[in-house]
Amino acid sequence: MARTGKVTVVGAGFYGSTTAQRLAEYDIFDEVVLTDIVEGKPEGLALDMNQSRPVEGFETKLTGQTTGPSGEGYEAIAGSSIVVITAGLPRKPGMSRMDLIGVNAKIVRSVTEQVVKHAPDAVLVVVSNPLDEMTALAAKVSGFPSHRVMGQAGMLDTARFSYFVAERLGVPVGSVRTLTLGSHGDTMVPVPSACSVNGEPLADLLPAADIDQLVDRTRNGGAEIVGLLKTGSAYYAPSAAAARMARAVADDSGAIMPVCAWVDGEYDIEGVYLGVEAEIGAVGVRRVVERDLTEDELAGLRAAAEAVRAKQADVASL
Numbered sequence: 001m002a003r004t005g006k007v008t009v010v011g012a013g014f015y016g017s018t019t020a021q022r023l024a025e026y027d028i029f030d031e032v033v034l035t036d037i038v039e040g041k042p043e044g045l046a047l048d049m050n051q052s053r054p055v056e057g058f059e060t061k062l063t064g065q066t067t068g069p070s071g072e073g074y075e076a077i078a079g080s081s082i083v084v085i086t087a088g089l090p091r092k093p094g095m096s097r098m099d100l101i102g103v104n105a106k107i108v109r110s111v112t113e114q115v116v117k118h119a120p121d122a123v124l125v126v127v128s129n130p131l132d133e134m135t136a137l138a139a140k141v142s143g144f145p146s147h148r149v150m151g152q153a154g155m156l157d158t159a160r161f162s163y164f165v166a167e168r169l170g171v172p173v174g175s176v177r178t179l180t181l182g183s184h185g186d187t188m189v190p191v192p193s194a195c196s197v198n199g200e201p202l203a204d205l206l207p208a209a210d211i212d213q214l215v216d217r218t219r220n221g222g223a224e225i226v227g228l229l230k231t232g233s234a235y236y237a238p239s240a241a242a243a244r245m246a247r248a249v250a251d252d253s254g255a256i257m258p259v260c261a262w263v264d265g266e267y268d269i270e271g272v273y274l275g276v277e278a279e280i281g282a283v284g285v286r287r288v289v290e291r292d293l294t295e296d297e298l299a300g301l302r303a304a305a306e307a308v309r310a311k312q313a314d315v316a317s318l
Helices: 014-026 041-050 097-118 131-142 154-169 208-219 221-229 236-251 295-315
Strands: 006-010 031-036 061-066 082-085 123-126 149-151 180-182 188-190 255-263 272-281 284-289
Touching (some): 006 014, 014 236, 041 061, 082 236, 097 123, 097 131, 097 295, 123 131, 123 236, 131 295, 154 180, 180 295, 208 221, 236 255, 272 295
Parallel strands (some): 123 149
Antiparallel strands (some): 180 188, 255 272, 272 284
16 A cells, blocks of 8 residues: 655644554555653654554554744644644533634634744644634634645544434444534534435434434534533544544545635635535645525525624634
């Protein structure tokens, strides 16, 4: 197998370290770099993962690097074609994603500045919360073309929705197709017209009230896990989503995925980062993919755009 390129994951918490592990186990990269501000943590995790290579049979090398407040250590990310930004504080029980906005904005701004300095050709995949706002901030700070900055949102929400549907109907998860657009949060927009089980419309299998209940559980999926864990937040499903996005870039696959991308004219929505379907390749977002939506779905998407537009404008000054 040919292995090429370097990918970096910034932030060695549960989310970041699990993302780095998934990327390494794909065995398609020469190197996965994991960074963190906690001294020794990324080095220790990388050493542990490297020692799993003989067991799992992958050759991708993992490099851990502690970084400092003035950018010390970031030279390790030089040449990265993809950078996944997971850095930031996780939610605690009772917190919303928006409660993290001030502190995480400072972190994402600082990280993005270092990415520009050391990996200026990278595609950015942002996963820090609040997701839509942090994606817009990373785009503004980096000055990168909009297609090279995207956020992980719809991949996770859609996966959660699909799992809940499969659980409710007692069917394999592989038989379920769902879709969520809009923001990663309160203005998430389910797309019932795109939801099916074994090709049969979901609306033919479940009453509207049941579907609404599953949508509500999806919208609050992260908070449900935070409440159960008491400390920390979800990372297995989120890391799977982020890693798949990074792989689509590395493979130049053209896979169509629901992500947070720059929308400028599609669906008659102008100039905002928003959860939409997009074709993903080596350049990042090749194009936003428009589908036929019902009037209600389109109205929900446009309302979500206006809600996140205001918040993205506010965060630009943080």
